[in-house]
Amino acid sequence: MVLLTEGQRRELLPVARGDAELLALDQVVAGLGISVTSDVAGGAVTLSRLKHEVNLYNRKSLAAVDGDLRLLSSPVLLEDGRWLVPVDAVPRLLGPLLDRRAEWRAASRVLLVGNVKVPRVAVATYLSADVARVVFEASEKVPFRVEQEAGRVNVTVARDLVDVSFQQQRLTGGIVDSVQFLGGKDSLFAVTLGRRFKELKAVEQDSPPRLVLDFQGLPGPAPAEAAAAVDAPRAPALTDAALRTVVIDPGHGGAETGAQGPGGAFEKDVTLQIARKLRAMLVNSLGLQVFLTRDRDEDVDLDTRTAVANNYKADLFISIHANASRARAAAGTEVYFLSYQASDEESRRLAQAEGAIAPPVNPVAGAAPDLALILWDMAQAEHLEESSSLASRIQEEVAVVRGSEGRGVKQAPFRVLVGAAMPAVLVEVAFISNPDEEKLLTSDAFQTKVAAALVRGIARYRQARFPVTAERPPAGVRPAP
């Protein structure tokens, strides 16, 4: 694991305690100008720098950051006078102390502090009858390295940190069987060759910086027939069968306020409040690990939101929004999952209002496909059925709370759901443009009820999807009688 700051690059050695991964506090703060005051007898430790202060407590999953309580993913531990903190919590302590942006990139195992520039690499694939093309596109020039070994081609990028929102894709046709991101120190991508593979041609391009791999195939059956032969049986997903990590995306933020109600409430504030409540309930009642794409009022672009979920290898992605309509009377909850065809014209307009609309899928044989389309194709397409099942359960639970069937489950091309490599839904909690619903949206009681309904929906989804590991939702999250 690496700690990267503008001026420092350090290796950190985490320790495991149960499921949690922890770091020694003294190791983390070395050289960062943070003072540590340990009260071993009292079971507390204080970190301070300038006017900022963070308090941690032995065996508690809590931190007081400048007086605000924050939930951590696992307890802080005091062992033989040494403080251990959960790895994913470290940026939430360092950020405020150093007045710097701080992040934990789980996939690359890098703690990022300050304005460190990180190249992004996207992967796209394209199949024709006798060529399988895999394109690696980078946001800046990076040292791609290609190595061919028996049955496999390895592509590495020798940089400390590379943003990759790609996990794996299986290909049909028998030339290339799969492309997988294995990560690690050199950000390894593995291309598994199929039985029809003949030879590889690699070309690097400059603008944009790209590595294009063309895998030539031996003559074989047409791709459609080959697809049927290769596709079944499908290999199981690489992830363990359990629901552990959820990423919640509070819609909008910063200068991007989202919709505004007639009483002046901003969508970006309401979404953050509901997201925080939902996080606390998911952690406390379902024991899940939960991350927010933003935990304060800041701009976060749409692609970064799904990239966060992909980096954390989240099992679910839930984007929270409030609806708006020119018709003041419009009311109710809507739950969406991704499609390129909107359920209706209204859904299409909404997807447009919530950010750039995703482009339609229309791959033309022989043409180089748009990278974004291919990414969509690989990431969310695999999970549509689960996304739909999650959306239905959430819709049913919210309907109970709201005392009406609501506006149902819909599909629309929401840009923020594109590229999520896990089941993903977008919830339009209520209409902020409706004066009555605006009041509801800003009320603590309604926010709590809606969050509890989402928790029940998620619990039911988990029960159906992972019957062995799932537990019943505890009494605390049942609907009020």
Ligand SMILES: [Zn+2]
């Ligand atoms: Zn919105």
